[in-house]
Amino acid sequence: MCSCWVVLAFCCLGQLCADQSLRPQLAAPQLATNNPTLTTVALEKPFCVFDSSLSPNKSYVIYLYAMKQLASAISSVVTTTTNRPLNSTFQQTSGGQFGPYKAAAFSVPNCASPPRLADVRDVNKVSDILKQYLFRVGDDGTCLYDPNFLGICNPPLAPETTYRFKYVLVDSTEGIMKDQTLWSDPIKTKRVKLPLKIDTWPGRRSGGMIVIASILSVLMFLLLAGLLASVSSAVVGSEDSSAETKHMSQTIQQSEQRPQLNSE
Incomplete structure (x- = not known):
């Protein structure tokens, strides 16, 4: 060149x-x-x-x-x-x-x-x-x-x-x-081009800028999806743990009540 x-x-x-x-x-x-x-x-x-x-x-x-x-x-x-x-x-x-x-x-x-x-x-x-x-x-x-x-x-x-x-x-x-x-x-x-007159319309963006924007959008979507999945997993896990704790508490109470009945 x-x-x-x-x-x-x-x-x-x-x-x-x-x-x-x-x-x-x-x-x-x-x-x-x-x-x-x-x-x-x-x-x-x-x-x-x-x-x-x-x-x-x-x-x-x-x-x-x-x-x-x-x-x-x-x-x-x-x-x-x-x-x-x-x-x-x-x-x-x-x-x-x-x-x-x-x-x-x-x-x-x-x-x-x-x-x-x-x-x-x-x-x-x-x-x-x-x-x-x-x-x-x-x-x-x-x-x-x-x-x-x-x-x-x-x-x-x-x-x-x-x-x-x-x-x-x-x-x-x-x-x-x-x-x-x-x-x-x-x-x-x-x-001199005033800042207010600078064209920022997406239609004026180059192909490279559009590709980068698309990639960032996909990454943001994946990040949000992962965050939602983590929150859902944490909520479900806490509910399962609460149910298991409640079940164990009921079992212990029943086992403590049986000796009392036998002694009577």
Whole structure:
């Protein structure tokens, strides 16, 4: 099954190569289940998207920007007038409400040398292979509250909120933007489900739950039947013991009365 995931990832890479203006995309369900979540969004990394903008002997880095859908078109710019990428943070933009913030920085994915398929057979390497293809926005739950944190903070996103994302290619030496993708289509995080709205109707139960409930019902019936049998046995036994005691008492009384009659 793991090999199918990586094969699918290669197919996604082929689509990326075919369209240089591709927007950031949600990770395929086979690669990231339950996506988006309440506070995270898993995106495919921009494999082969910026190859035409890369120059030999140059060092590059990719910035990932995020903003809420409510942000205006004017505030969606991610560079300064000198073409330098913005360093706006989550806190400065109120979590992307007033404009894009930098959520991550990572190396340019190597389109020419993807992970080896043979490594998929190693369970210990599957997670690392998938991390090379995917990035999860909102995956750091501690950076906002750590006074010593100096890196790029990628805090949890807001539930039931629509976001958009953009990849930017930056020349590490000159510190200027070389290329960028379009903003992604709107992506909405999941909503919090209130306890009163959680469906507990038996018809929604899985087959396993029904089997377990049936087994517990049978065991409860057997337990009650055994308890009733024990009580009935105890009652019958006490009645038999009482009758036997009464019979013995009458026999003793009769035997005591006979000597008295003989003496008279």
